[in-house]
Amino acid sequence: MSPKRYRRALLPLAAAGIVGLALTGCTGDIAAGDKENTDCSAYDAYGTFEGSPEVSIGGTIQDAEADRLVESWKDFQTCTGITVNYQGTKEFESQISVLAEAGNAPDLGIIPQPGLFNRLVDGGFLKPATKEVEANVDEFWSEDWKGYGTGSDGTFYAAPLMASIKGYVWYSPTEFKDKGYEIPKTLDELNTLTKKIADEGDHKPWCVGLGSGDATGWPGTDWIEDYVLRQAGPDTYDKWVKHEIPFNDPAIVEAFDSVGEIIKNPDYVNGGLGDVASVISTEFGDAGLPILDGTCSLHHQASFYEGFWPEGTKVSSDGDVYAFLLPGTEASDDKVVTGGGEFVGAFKESKEIDAVRAYLSSDTWANNRVKLGGVISANKGLDASVASSELLQDSVKLLQDENTTFRFDGSDLMPGAVGTDSFWKGIVAWVGGQDTKTTVDFIENSWPSS
Structure with a gap:
């Protein structure tokens, strides 16, 4: 299980109440800024959209961490015209399969562990990653991390997002x-x-x-x-x-x-x-x-x-x-770590959804989010110096090191x-x-x- 971000206990929910409960924990949008006063060069590749199309995202992230998540796409919204609406609830993990089966899932889900990801893939609920997302992951992430977002059918579905180091x-x-x-x-x-x-x-x-x-x-x-x-x-x-x-x-x-x-x-x-x-x-x-x-x-x-x-x-x-x-059996085993992370999966497809997916898999997003504090990412395009503490900076460097042996939290894979x-x-x-x-x-x- 993952709050392994930190672990959140999941509460059983009656199916009849799930749709209503899915709307709880909503984080208010941070208003997009003035485009004329925003440097949009980093967002040109995502295009511009007329009419302020909306993209919904669901996940377990709440409170101050959710506020920082919303802040991380403020300039993206300003420059693309897309409105991103995030709803965080601790019941996301227990709700999402039922919501998906009923056709009520958000456009995107921040999936907190591979076990849930695999169940969603096996249920036929997730859309394959776009070529832009896959290109980002191939450039900025290790093969192991890409593997965690790949289904049992060999199709790549979900880009990694944030990470944590255990041990x-x-x-x-x-x-x-x-x-x-x-x-x-x-x-x-x-x-x-x-x-x-x-x-x-x-x-x-x-x-x-x-x-x-x-x-x-x-x-x-x-x-x-x-x-x-x-x-x-x-x-x-x-x-x-x-x-x-x-x-x-x-x-x-x-x-x-x-x-x-x-x-x-x-x-x-x-x-x-x-x-x-x-x-x-x-x-x-x-x-x-x-x-x-x-x-x-x-x-x-x-x-x-x-x-x-x-x-x-x-x-x-x-x-x-x-x-x-935690050290290994030999002094040379100083870069062996377990950890956790999230993955961004899509339940629906549209050009605006594709643009948000591509942004969240980019080095631009990773740097924008990590510099706001409290989290890290294994994205190789992340500048470790923007992490908010000495420990988190060290953690980023460890995750990015090609000599690091990383394995996802075992119980989340079981x-x-x-x-x-x-x-x-x-x-x-x-x-x-x-x-x-x-x-x-x-x-x-x-x-x-x-």
Whole structure:
């Protein structure tokens, strides 16, 4: 599941109420500017349209982030004459297939994860990408990212949009400096640092929270995914998420056991929050906060967690908090990451829809949106320096690096019965005391037969 932007719990909706509910969460348009005072050279390729045709976009993005999204196409609207209307609702993921089947889907959808994308493709709801969109993706995105927007029929449908990096470990630069801690370059060094902090006796080294309402457990899946990718490698990771190896394969068992040595260890958790049991009950958004008062040293969470620190917190390598990437088994494995992102799919076709699709897949849009703050993109045409923080700038560079091994969040690639159900439930039971074999067997047995 994806709020994995951050995870949003999905609410079941009665079909009769879906159309009305789809109209909630609407973000008001930011008025187009004065064309005479706008540099439209970057938008000439999209054409100009008479009569202010409208293009509707739906997605899960809401609140301040939605406002920035709308701001990102202000000049595009001014220069092309197209009016773009965005509606954000947390129920988008649960509504969109029903809306599409009824012919009530928006023109475009910002699809928050590949599993939903594949279901929409298999349902025959999405239109293939135009040649302009595909040309942009071929120029500005990696082959892996293009693959996530390609259907099982081999047709390319949806361009990537924004991204996030998983597997960051948040820490206090001041504590590390004062106590002489060094950023670990391997998992073994991370384990050594963890033991050192625990042995010093001031506090538990790690703070962890799996709580997220109906989605409780998902932060634990991120831990497992990070360890599978680093310990077993990308080929095994790919086979795992495709079920070409079973969920109870020895490589997956190894990842569970390695993670369990940290988050199920009463000597290592739950710094500033309680005992091992508190790992399950602590809300994920609150779980890293003990770093600020010195009762925890390490917290595993994605790049988006930057937005969860209290106002006034300085997030930088010489600030209150910062983050390093979870290391690999070797020091050379410093560019192996899991992450997430969105994809823009079209439910309808028209010249104005095609123009909006092309713009959203361009380097122009990526730079316009990222410089407004709070997000990143793997678009290779993005100037990393426009990202709004040191961490996000580093994240952009990592995503753009041709030597980076990137894999999409595994649970988002798995069938819903696993990725947003048994995997979450299994993690909760496992942290609560269930053994690894019982847990991985339970998840394996839940995998749909077809």
